[in-house]
Every structure is written in C-alpha cells, then in structure tokens.
Amino acid sequence: MTQQVRRERILGAAIDCLAVSGWHGTTLAAIAQEAGISRGLISYHFAGRDDLYSAVLESVATEVFAAGSAEMQPDIDAATTAEGKLRAYITGNLRFIAAHRREMAALNELMPNLRTPEGKPRFGSEAEEPIIAGTALLFEYGVSTGEFRQGDSRFLALALRRCMDGAAVRIVADETFDVEGYGASLEQLFLDGVRV
Amino acid sequence: MTQQVRRERILGAAIDCLAVSGWHGTTLAAIAQEAGISRGLISYHFAGRDDLYSAVLESVATEVFAAGSAEMQPDIDAATTAEGKLRAYITGNLRFIAAHRREMAALNELMPNLRTPEGKPRFGSEAEEPIIAGTALLFEYGVSTGEFRQGDSRFLALALRRCMDGAAVRIVADETFDVEGYGASLEQLFLDGVRV
C-alpha cells in the first residue's frame, strides 16, 4: 500500500475518532485501532500527534473545503443579484455542511482544543477573519448594486457565520435536523436585515 | 473556615484556571494551587473532577445567571412593547456577558469538553432547549401583540442565541470588543426580521 494512501487512511481514522469519541476519547491508540494498524505506524507517517492533527486540518481545509467551494461557487456566480448570491451562499454552505457531517464534527473537536506548544489556543478569532472578511464582501456588493442598505457588513458577516456554525453543530448532532427550513429562515432573516 | 466558603473558593479557583489556562491547562493540582490548598482537599469537597466541574456549571448557572436574570428582568418587564422587551433582552444579555468575562471564559472551556462517563457530550443541543424556548416566547409575545410578524420563533431564538454566544467568545478574547455597537446591530437585525 502506497504511502499516500496509508496517510489518508490514518487521517480518515482520526476524523472518525474525533467525530465519534471527541477530542478526549481520541488517542493515537484509538486512531490506530480504527485504521486497523499498529500504534507505531502512525509515528512512522506523522511526526507526532500535533503533526497528525495539523494534517487533519489541512486535509479538511484543502480537500474538503476546496471541493465545497468549487461546488457552491458556480451557484453564487450564476446568481445575477446580490440577493441571489446571498441565498446561494447560505444554501450552499448549509448543504455542504450537511454533506460533510463527519469532517465538521472532527473540526468542532479540533478547533477549540488545538493549542500551540506554549499552550495558547491555536485558532482564535483572528483565524476566522479571512472567512468573515470574505462574507462581508457579499454584503458590500449588495450595497454597491443598490440592493442592500448601507450597514455594518462586518457585523452581518460575523452574525451570519455564527448562525452557520450553529446549524453545523445541530446538523452534526441531529441527523434529522431540518436544514432546508433553517436555511430558508436564515436567508429571510438576513435579507430582511439588509434589503432597501 | 466553613465548608461552604471552602467549596466556593475552590469553584472560584477552578473558574480562574479554566479562564486563564483553558481546559487542558487546568488540572486539579493547578486549581488547588490557585485556591491555596492541598490537592487532597478538593477530593474531600468534591467527589471527583467531574463533580467539581458540574458544580462549577451549577454555580455559574444559579448564582451568576440568576443574578444576571434578576438584573435584566426588571428592564424587560419595564418595557411596554415587544420591541422594547427584545431590546432590553439583547442589551441586558450582552451587558451581563461583558460583566462576567471570567465565568463566560470558563463556560466556553467547559461546555464543549464535558462528557458523560460513557464518552457522550454532556451538554448537547438539548441542554440549551430551555433557554431557546424562553427566548422564543419573547418573539411569540410580539406576534401576539401584533407588533411582530408571524414567523418561526424557535429559529429566531436559536439564531439570536448563536449571535449572543458569538459575542461572548469575542468579548472574552478581546477586551476592547465593541459590545454596544454589536448589541445595536443585533437589535436592528432581529427587529428588521420580525417587525410587521
């Protein structure tokens, strides 16, 4: 079995463990068992636990997020109005989250618990700035077209992100969560908040 | 020193440790040191680590939340309109969070990490149901008075709760966070979303 495949299998096992057992239930031994390999092999492929978790993050970020972005970007671009773009953004995001519950659950465990070697949180508020800034552009675009009222686009982006996260937690925890309905209400709420 | 005082001192030390060092940096030894007592004494007052953390939660919930509620409830009651009550609720909540950064930070560490002995998250979505339900009543009240449009009050309550949480994280992480501005925007967003 090639190195790349084995690495990905370990990453997958780590994601599964994190999603199912949480940060504290996830040990290298548990990941090894999940992957059906020995403990030592993880050390062979990754420099250590931190390196493994970093790889998990990177893997989710690139493979999963990139794929997700590629999936919903066309819909956003296809929309001709700011309202259409916002709807596409919300719907696409939620659909993507619902389609990757396992990875989202793992991320939910990883993000609050990862720390630098000095003990500081590795992902604070600054880490999500790019995402917030990107979303804010959407609102500013609407203002520029005259569709949306002048307003605090950063606040709107932040609030929208939190509502999206909230959906993610629910979606992860409850398979029957009404994603469609939540999305519709979310679109409604934010459109009411910005439309002229 | 009386039992009750000792217990509260330990709880306070636990909150401090959690707020400063985070879940992973907080050990019973660290809490004992912070409280200026021996390790064993914690075991004397609490059945175990989980029991201590449960007590922290309860303490924050009763003493702190109760006090908080008592603080802002008058303002909510004093408001004659649903809009006024919603504004009072949002403002009061944020003000309360800003006034209890230490406890909020501890809660932020505790909530995602506490697990049952079987490894399941101790505080899932169900745990916040009462809060959500309570907030939903506010929106329903507005509907009943004719001020607010018919709508999904549970969704609104959930979304508002997430935006409130989001503020809490920011407030805890950044002392200079503009609570007033965030509150004003939040009131605006949700009022726009419900007003007839």
Added chain:
Amino acid sequence: MTQQVRRERILGAAIDCLAVSGWHGTTLAAIAQEAGISRGLISYHFAGRDDLYSAVLESVATEVFAAGSAEMQPDIDAATTAEGKLRAYITGNLRFIAAHRREMAALNELMPNLRTPEGKPRFGSEAEEPIIAGTALLFEYGVSTGEFRQGDSRFLALALRRCMDGAAVRIVADETFDVEGYGASLEQLFLDGVRV
C-alpha cells in the same frame, strides 16, 4: 515517612541500579522497584529523570565528596612536607574510592552518559578543571618549598587524576584489587617524577 528520607531512598536506589545494571539497565521502573515504591512516586519527588540524575550527582558530590574531603584533608594538612602531602592525597583518595565503590560505580555510568537537553555531553573536560587545578597546586607547593623540581604541574595533575580514575574502575570492578599496592606504586611514580 518524611519527604527528605524518601528522596534519599530513591537516590540510593538509583545509585544501586546504576552501579549494578549500568546506565542502560537503569530505568525509572527499575529504580522504583529497587526502592520498593511505585513509578509515579519518583515523578512526585523529582521533576523527571534528568532531575533525578542531577540530584544523584549533587548528592554524591556534596554528601560523599564533602565527607571524603573532610576525611583526608586533615592528613594532608598534617603532613609537613610536600611529599607527605602528596602521599596523603593519593592514599586518601584511593582509600575514599575503595570505601565508596557503589557511588563511584554510579558516577562512572552517569558522567559519560549525561547530556544536556540539546544532546551535548554535560560533563566534558572542562568539568574536571577545578579538580585538576586543585591537584596542580599540590605540585606547585612542592616546587615552592624546593622539594620538587620545576615542571608541568598541570600535566602531572592530569596524569595523576587519570591514574586515580583507573584505580577507581578497577576497584569498582574487582573487589580484590590491591589498593594499597597500587597506591604505593603511584606515590613512588609521581615522587620520582618530581623530586629534586
């Protein structure tokens, strides 16, 4: 059992393990077993393996060397001639080594293997400079009294130290080693090398 007593017992067990099993056979588990305690207790009394070994060194240096010095210094001081002082020094050193075979054996394991966290040897040639310098004074004293010829006192001190070490290794390895004879020959060799 008081803390100090326990610490010393662990140190004694560590010395025994090092003397008997060598650096590689000496693990914290082996030391704990030798001391009749649990593994964790070593961590309770010492910050880690390095700290324990440092404490062993310090213990041997202070308690043992200090005692040894106190034992032979009077003989050296009592001697009125440089020759007498040199003889007293050599005899006293060897007698001391023979009386502390266990500690010397432990030192023989510790010195070459102790490393700094960066991997550099902790005790290089510089570490024995003070001892060499001290011994060199003895030869220079003889020169000043006119008993000894002018010569390279540093070389003599170094060579004498090596011959002393050599005896230590033999004494540790072989209980029947003729310390007296070795000492007599050693005195003879170095006196022949310096006497006018």
Added chain:
Amino acid sequence: MTQQVRRERILGAAIDCLAVSGWHGTTLAAIAQEAGISRGLISYHFAGRDDLYSAVLESVATEVFAAGSAEMQPDIDAATTAEGKLRAYITGNLRFIAAHRREMAALNELMPNLRTPEGKPRFGSEAEEPIIAGTALLFEYGVSTGEFRQGDSRFLALALRRCMDGAAVRIVADETFDVEGYGASLEQLFLDGVRV
C-alpha cells in the same frame, strides 16, 4: 556494489555517528541515513545492532590498530635502548591517536556502553589485559638490559595506559590539545620512574 564494500560503508557511517552524536544520538536510522541507505539494509548485512557495534570494534581493532601497530613498530624496533623503545611507544601511540580521532571518539562511546545480553559490561578490565601485558613487557625488557630499575611492571603499564587514554579523551574533545607536549611530559614521568 559488493557486499564487503557495503559493510565497510555502514561501519564507517556508524563510526561517524558515534563520534559526532555519541552513543545516545546514534540510532540505526541515523547510521542508515549517514550511509545513504535504507534502514532495512543494515539488518541485511548485520544480525542486529550489537553485531554491528561488535563489527565496528573489530574493524577498528584489526584494520586501524593493525595499521597503527605496523606504523610504530618499526620505530620501536629501531630503537636500541629500552628508553628509546619506551619513547617510541609513547610517541607512536599518541601520534596514532591524534591521527585517528574519529575512530577513537567512536571507541570512547562504544566501550563503556556495550553490554552483553545479560546486562554485564562487555569490555571490562580483562579485555585490556593483552594490551597491558604487552606494555609491561617493555618495562621488563628495560629491567633485563639493566637500564630500568626492578619494579612493578604491570602497574607501570596500567598507569601508562590510563595516561594514554586520558590523552585520547582530550585529543578527541579538543583539536588544539598539545599532543607533543603531553607526550614529552609522559616520557619524562615514566622514565624518571624506572631509570636506574
């Protein structure tokens, strides 16, 4: 590449690693990397780590020592007096050590740390008996020619060996060590100790 060449390359890499990184920094992985081969190949050529290290010792003993002996033996033989032979022996030995710092450093790491499978030191005092005995012959030769006094030739050989070792450690640790001066003093010391 022929087996023999490969073996020697591995041995050379092992010597380099030992000399540079010391016993503890030397792993089979490091040796393999130094030799530019895979880990598994070492196991192919050597039965195990102990076998490899034994081969290193043998290699140094035969190839290096044999060469060294061949180098200085003519000088010893050429000397017509016992004094001349002793001087040639000391000078030749030190010169040889200075010319093979790498191998000497490796030996310095190997000798104190190699153990039998039962945990006993593999190279105790007995191992150097042949060398001691050989050197003792030199002193006895001087006695037989009437140049040297009757004396404990075994002691003299042992002491001389220790002084030689001492030089080796210094030479390995410090490139600027004054080998010539040390040698001259050493010759002086031991000649003073034996001459009639």
Added chain:
DNA sequence: TATGAATGAGTATTCATTCAT
C-alpha cells in the same frame, strides 16, 4: 478538616527489527 505522600492507569514517543515486494 486538612495534608501530602503514594498509587496506578493512561498516553505519546522512540527504535530495533521484520518482511513482503
């Protein structure tokens, strides 16, 4: 009540060694 010595289970990590290809 309070201490702090003591325990032991759990975890990451290292590394020599094996073996299928």
Added chain:
DNA sequence: CATGAATGAATACTCATTCAT
C-alpha cells in the same frame, strides 16, 4: 540486493484519586 512499510516492546511522564496521619 535493496527498499521502506509495518510492528511491538520499552520508557518517561501526567494526573486524577486514595488514604494514613
């Protein structure tokens, strides 16, 4: 011959918990 993936034993260390005093 050679590789490198894979194993598993060994080791130091952490930390909640217990218990005699």
